[in-house]
Amino acid sequence: MGKYLGQHFLINKDKLREIVETLELKSGDAVIEIGPGHGELTDELRIKNNELRIIAIEKDKKLADSLKEKFSGNKNIKIIHADVLKILPSIIHNSSFIIRGYKIVGNIPYYITGYLLRILGELENKPLLIVLTVQKEVAERICGAPPKMNLLAASVQFWAEPKIVDYISKRDFQPRPKVDSAIIKLTPKPSTLNVKPYYRLIKILFKQPRKTILNNLINADLCGFERRLTQIDRKVDRKEKIKEKLDKLGINPNARPQDLSIQQIKKLVLIY
Numbered sequence: 001m002g003k004y005l006g007q008h009f010l011i012n013k014d015k016l017r018e019i020v021e022t023l024e025l026k027s028g029d030a031v032i033e034i035g036p037g038h039g040e041l042t043d044e045l046r047i048k049n050n051e052l053r054i055i056a057i058e059k060d061k062k063l064a065d066s067l068k069e070k071f072s073g074n075k076n077i078k079i080i081h082a083d084v085l086k087i088l089p090s091i092i093h094n095s096s097f098i099i100r101g102y103k104i105v106g107n108i109p110y111y112i113t114g115y116l117l118r119i120l121g122e123l124e125n126k127p128l129l130i131v132l133t134v135q136k137e138v139a140e141r142i143c144g145a146p147p148k149m150n151l152l153a154a155s156v157q158f159w160a161e162p163k164i165v166d167y168i169s170k171r172d173f174q175p176r177p178k179v180d181s182a183i184i185k186l187t188p189k190p191s192t193l194n195v196k197p198y199y200r201l202i203k204i205l206f207k208q209p210r211k212t213i214l215n216n217l218i219n220a221d222l223c224g225f226e227r228r229l230t231q232i233d234r235k236v237d238r239k240e241k242i243k244e245k246l247d248k249l250g251i252n253p254n255a256r257p258q259d260l261s262i263q264q265i266k267k268l269v270l271i272y
Contacts, residue, residue, distance in 0.1 A: 007060075009037045010107050010133060012172035015183070016044045022131045022165050022185055023103050025049055030098045032057065032091065032127075034084050034106030034116070039067050041107065042077065052076060053097040057084045085115055092125055101128040110135045110177075114152070117142075120186075121159045122195075130160070130186040139164050139182035149258045151206035157262045158198055160186040198269050205257040205265070213260070214253035217242050245271050 010016060019041060023031065029052055036042045036056040045052055054077045058064040064081035071077040078097060080087075092098065104127045108116060113134050120130060134142075143162045144153035156162060165183040170176050204220045205213065218239055246253045249267050251260070260268075 007035060007037055007109050008107070008173040008175060008177045010040060010168065010172060011174050012168070013044075015166070015168050015172055016041055018166055019105060019131055019133065019183055020044045020048050022183060023105055023129060025052060025103075027051060028100075029053070030055070030095075030100075030102040032088075032102060032104045034104065034108060034132075035059070036067055036079075037063060037107070039070055041105065042067070042071070045105075046071075046074065046077065050074075050076070054078065055080060055091060055095060055097055057082055057087070057091070059083050085112060085119060088119055089123060092123065103127050104130045105132070107133040110138070113138055117152075117156055121156065126159070126188040128188070130188070131165075132184050132186070133168065133181050134184055136167060136180040136182045139184045142184060146261050147256075147259050149260050149262075150209070151202060154202040154206065154260075154262065154265060155199070156186070158193075158195075159191060160188050162186050193266055193269060198266070201269050202265060205260070205268075209257050211256075212254050213251065213257060214239070214243055214246065216257065 023029075025031070025045075025048060027049065029049075031045060031052060031054050033042060033045070033054060033056040036058050039056075042054060042056055045054055056067060056077065057080045058067060059082065061081055064079055067079045071079065080091070092102065104120070113132075120126070138152070139162075141150055141152045142156050143164055144150045153162075163185045165185050168181040168183065170178065170180050173181070205216050208216060208219075211219075243253045249264070249271070251264055251268070
């Protein structure tokens with residue numbers, strides 16, 4: 001991928017093989033690879049299982065053309081020149097390569113990580129497993145837990161269980177980035193909770209993370225919980241009523257959003 005696209009190619013063979021092992025590949029699996037670059041990871045996937053069905057999506061046309069030539073003799077590898085952020089859902093829905101479940105892997109340019117994670121979280125047909133190489137700091141934020149919960153962690157952990165598999169030194173990339181990276185494994189999980197109120201709530205909670213949970217809820221102008229309470233009894237003090245609800249859920253009103261677990265946030269959604 002061209003330098004302007006922010007791609008750094010992972011050249012450490014041991015780390016490439018570790019990524020492949022983390023995918024837990026089985027015979028007949030389909031894998032969507034994001035940003036294959038020169039095909040270093042694609043090669044390792046092919047070596048691991050020559051029957052693997054691989055869809056590699058590359059945004060840089062020159063690299064995509066080079067990959068098509070490189071893998072022209074392998075009918076199980078399909079190279080697509082496109083922006084993954086624009087076409088991923090349609091590829092998953094329409095590809096003949098995906099017979100049953102599928103997995104996603106990729107060395108992700110730092111600047112698209114947040115947007116890509118949002119797209120993955122909104123997929124109706126989610127992958128069985130996602131293994132990404134991302135900036136070390138981002139991986140650690142995704143895996144955040146009380147007392148270090150944050151907006152990114154709350155967003156991703158709603159739909160997936162994250163785990164940092166290993167760290168990768170910046171020396172293992174060409175060209176060398178300014179920071180180290182991490183291999184992160186995301187295992188999608190089912191949820192019966194409505195997505196929209198959950199995301200609305202975490203935006204309210206983490207908009208001002210240094211404030212207390214109680215104050216964030218009180219100060220939210222469009223807080224559905226607040227509106228409902230007002231409709232029930234306009235004379236009831238909002239602060240005391242919200243505090244009462246938080247106490248019943250076992251949530252300290254004076255705690256900070258960073259102290260909340262995913263389960264506690266989900267409980268909060270139910271009183272919205």
